[in-house]
Amino acid sequence: MPVDSAEVEIHTDGACSGNPGPGGYGAILRYKNVEKEIFGWTSKTTNNRMEMLAAIRALEALKRPCKVKIFTDSQYLKNGITQWVSGWICKGWKNSAGKPVKNIDLWQRLLELVKIHTLEWIWLKGHAGHELNERADNLARFAIVKGQKGELPEDVEGRLPV
Template identity: 35%
Template sequence: MTITAAADGSALGNPGPAGWAWYVDEDTWHAGGWPHGTNNQGELMAVLDLFRETAHVPEEPLRILCDSQYVINCVTKWMPGWKRRGWKKADGKPVLNVELLRQIDQELAGRSYTFEWVKGHAGHSLNEAADQRARACATAYQAGVAPVEGPGFEGGPSADPAEVRAPAAPSGARSVQGPAAATAVAPAGSRAVATRVQDRTAAPQPEHEIEPVQEELFGDLPVSDGPVEGTFPGHLDLDAAIELEQELLDPETRADFGQLAYLLHPEYREIGQSGRLWNRDEIVDALVQNPDLSVSFELLDATPLGPDLIQLVYRTQSAEGSCLRSSLWQRVDGRWRLRFHQGTPEA
């Protein structure tokens, strides 16, 4: 029988007091958190704990509902390429949250699972239940009280605290030192009781994380698909360019001034959907400051135009309509940088 569970994370301040939770029903859920972490770390930890809590029933397929496309893309799209490069991104930089991702990768072996994106804060009952519990844990850590952890999965490690496997702490993490025990407010209908905070889930090292931004560059965020792995067998340069294009669609990248400047060529130019011509400084400033919307991503073509030049063509789709997009990636001093981009609304 398929196990359907929603997984969610929460961070107050992002980074700040953080929580995570997965939820099947009122009798089957688990939650936790750290004094300091990010929303993405909470989302990843919820998925990791769900796999661990159900490891004793590997024959049961998992259907995981997530409102984080970052998590879905990490697990289903990006990890194979990262592993081939020694857990490095296509630009050679270390993968964020790699300690949690490595542990998730280990838990995937021998498991049958699917991920399904659900819109957050839209009334989905399982997603709302997971979100409520994750937020309650973050709030508990903010207040210095013990979070309500929930009953866990029947037969899983949380049923016996001595059996709980703590994830390895990311480098530089601060361990959770339990404050004086206090009663935290449990989600409505919960049969769980508050427990003393234990050093079971060490706090991940904070990563730079800001809400995604929206501008003409590459359409609105977040995207629904990650890099296309194996689409062009033997063409590692094409795979790298595709992944970097997707890197520029990632909320963390678009909100990071330094990373944008690193990926965009100094002579970068863009013709936006409105017909406006943008330079690199204008685009970087606009992306870091503006809010986001959701789009889908459909790769149409990836073509080498020379030994150091690649063209990507793709379509984005949002509530406002679809747009055809073209990007030129140029290899400069051994690394790929985006030289030109154009977006044209489809009729």
């Protein structure tokens, strides 16, 4: 499938109240002058799962293959998808210590989405005044509050595996 030449910016963040605990994710998609906000929550999760789910839900929201810049303050997410995942796959989803990789379900889903788009992953220092990163963080925290009040359905894919 050809990739749309238009470039989409995605700014993501995840938050967790306790680790593990209730968590939320937020993402802002920007195409030209149009923005879309995405957010959700999970009752028992980790910060890393929320960081990953923010990117997954944002990429799922794209209607066709695109050229995408993803901005994240998560080194786990950026390094995982750009550096570590190929080694994990070669080792049968084991990390450098020989232990099972955490969040395999989300890594596998993210890998499916990465094949669709042309991606550039950009790391930003968190809480350093990057406007859209701060907004994504606020969305993630907002989602936790709304979810715990019963005002937002739970995104169960973010739950910790049993």
